[in-house]
Amino acid sequence: MKVVFLGPPGAGKGTQAVDLAREFGIAHISTGDMLRSEIKAGTELGKLAQSYIDDGNLVPDEVAVDIIRHRLEKDDARNGYILDGFPRTVPQAEMLEKMLDEMGTALDRAIYLEASEPVIIARLSGRRICRECGKIYHIENMPSRSAGICDLCGGELYQRPDDQEDAIRQRLRVYKEKTADLIQWYYDKNLLTRVDADILREDTYKELSELFKELQ
Numbered sequence: 001m002k003v004v005f006l007g008p009p010g011a012g013k014g015t016q017a018v019d020l021a022r023e024f025g026i027a028h029i030s031t032g033d034m035l036r037s038e039i040k041a042g043t044e045l046g047k048l049a050q051s052y053i054d055d056g057n058l059v060p061d062e063v064a065v066d067i068i069r070h071r072l073e074k075d076d077a078r079n080g081y082i083l084d085g086f087p088r089t090v091p092q093a094e095m096l097e098k099m100l101d102e103m104g105t106a107l108d109r110a111i112y113l114e115a116s117e118p119v120i121i122a123r124l125s126g127r128r129i130c131r132e133c134g135k136i137y138h139i140e141n142m143p144s145r146s147a148g149i150c151d152l153c154g155g156e157l158y159q160r161p162d163d164q165e166d167a168i169r170q171r172l173r174v175y176k177e178k179t180a181d182l183i184q185w186y187y188d189k190n191l192l193t194r195v196d197a198d199i200l201r202e203d204t205y206k207e208l209s210e211l212f213k214e215l216q
């Protein structure tokens with residue numbers, strides 16, 4: 001099962017993908033998570049990516065495509081995967097299609113998690129992440145048991161620099177300018193399915209889980 005998650009930042013792509021990947025035994029591949037680990041490890045790639053990410057802009061297409069190419073070659077991607085945050089531009093989608101074609105395969109679905117702007121802003125501004133294990137929380141909708149501390153590993157919770165107000169506005173601008181076109185692009189290829197992501201997280205999950213069962 002090879003699936004792409006589309007949708008604005010804050011639609012819940014990462015949160016849903018973690019649980020679906022576990023339920024269906026497939027890999028969760030998030031280019032944002034991979035770039036954040038490069039930043040944390042202080043690599044050359046991390047240094048290059050940091051200013052783009054902190055300001056809410058996209059890293060260059062070649063950088064994103066390069067990381068995905070290496071990731072898709074890993075063993076755990078053989079059973080299938082959810083791509084979360086990739087592709088983010090039409091050129092990336094074209095390169096992905098070509099890359100998969102060369103590997104003798106293709107995507108099964110592009111799932112669009114549709115969410116409205118007020119919901120997105122509330123989710124992003126209240127989001128907190130564990131510095132150690134990456135688990136996602138929300139100060140109101142999904143708080144940790146003890147404020148500022150991860151329930152799973154005891155790590156410190158932090159706010160992503162790009163979840164601050166100015167960067168959120170820039171990310172939404174970039175989404176509308178560069179990423180939203182992918183919805184039409186996948187629709188034209190007969191691959192698009194829309195899912196309501198404005199509702200409760202559990203209800204969206206049920207819909208997604210049913211869809212994944214059909215794809216299995």
Ligand code: AMP
Pocket residue numbers: 009031032033035052053054056057058059060061064084085086087088092162171
């Ligand atoms: P995310 O965790 O998906 O919200 O991604 C965080 C940031 O990483 C984005 O705002 C971009 O700066 C960068 N990023 C992640 N995926 C991509 C991609 N496919 N293309 C370009 N930039 C990306």
